Amino acid sequence: RPPSAIKMVQTQQTYWATIESDIETHLKKSIPIRHPVSVFDPMHYLTFAAPRTTAPALCIAACEVVGGDRAQAMAAAAAIHLVHAAAFTHKNIPLTDRPRPEPIEHKFNPNIELLTGDGIMPFGLELVAESMSLGLNNPDRVLRVITEISQAAGSRGVVEGQFKEMDISLSEIDVGLIEYVCKKKEGELHSCAAACGAILGGGNEEEIENLRRYGLYAGMVQGILNGVGSKNRKGLQEMVEKLKVLALKEVECFKGNGKFDGILAWFESELCNV
Template identity: 35%
Template sequence: MLMKAKHVNKALEEAVPLRNPIKIHEAMRYSLLAGGKRVRPVLCIASCELVGGEESIAMPMACALEMIHTMSLIHDDLPCMDDDDLRRGKPTNHKTFGEDTAILAGDALLSLAFEHVAAKTRNVSAERVVRAIAEMSSAVGSQGLVAGQIVDLASEGKDVSLSDLEYIHVHKTAKLLEAAVVCGAVMGGGDVIEIEKVRKYARCIGLLFQVVDDILDVTKSSKELGKTAGKDLVSDKATYPKLMGIENAKKFAGKLLGQAIQELDYFEADRAAPLYHLAIYIAGRQN
């Protein structure tokens, strides 16, 4: 992860140089280059390599996914959304640059993501590039991240069932993680069976990511998390610990991890090892 994240960071630095208009590019770079574990781009690259592709083939898509993820964080932190002051251990974008610039920085990153994939991808057929872009688009739009966010906002302070909560998290968090893995496999030349296997794997780790996030929100401090702890409790949001209790939420996380690993049994162990360990990492992360 450290090695691949280093490669991703270098590619992101090159993708968003500081140029005119200076303020908007400063705001874009502030959040995009603020650190983070680069889970989505690393998953994309690992999935590409799993089916026989090379890192260079997947890198533009990997960067695009991180741009979209960063956009979602910038917008999610806005006062009209989750109203947060801290992200990745730093003041949120709107606290540093103002709400107007933060909104535009998110918009610019979203637009650049699609441009970057279309313009920078090499040695991949146009058919596969278009297929991957369609997958990425679906993950972020009204049937993906936006759907999860709008239902999440509408659910604050209300009684929410486990199925409703799963809908929120599948769309708000898991869809983009799924897109990362599927797009990597598509770019790498994966066949129908391989792509379906990694999709099922990704759905499990996507939901797993959010279950762990919910648990960390009530068990860790803001300093440990790098973002404001206890926000879900203050906002009266539905979470897995709230609906299931912390111990049952941990058991559910373990079940999801087991299902994800099972999907990887189809592949050669050596090639599947990065995705296997990424799943373990997601389950055991502490921030």
């Protein structure tokens, strides 16, 4: 790479690092350790125990690429993280009929983990609804985002993906099923995140739908690379390449836009160098 390209990549890495650090700061401020400690201590811990997901940062980037302010999408980005944290918390509760319990460290009892996950999810939507009082967004956009996040979190989104995930067998690879689960889990989360960012940033309907599809494809790639599938299996490797092409096509319309380089750099570092 020529020196200017290296500099561009470094600048964009800083861009993403500031987004992620801003979201973390916002979340830490939103969930203070307060009374009752028996409730808020596990809530705080389990919010940050979930593995990193890029969906919240994509929400902010989508807001900025359509010309919005970071602050407008901050509560939605936090809510997207909380949907992820609640799903992760519940996914790891030891149940009698779980197909294969994953060995993770449990700091709290199953009942506490169950209840905390139940508390984390509505808390995210509360943050979005309350963000209205900051005067940054209009109520119609906020209500639309609440509908988007509720649907993505619920039984036509992440929850449906978790249902279907139970059918995945370790012994044989069912490419179609893995694609479906990745679409509903990481795909839906990133798709919703990007659409919400675009809505809150004041994007037009075309931009919102472009970013929604970008998030869907990019999220599916993440799902395949990081989790459900294995990128080395032939069928999956092909799917990843196909999804990457589809994703980039959706954001071409933002070329020349100052924030477009950020989306591109994210794409390269998250989806190509894994």
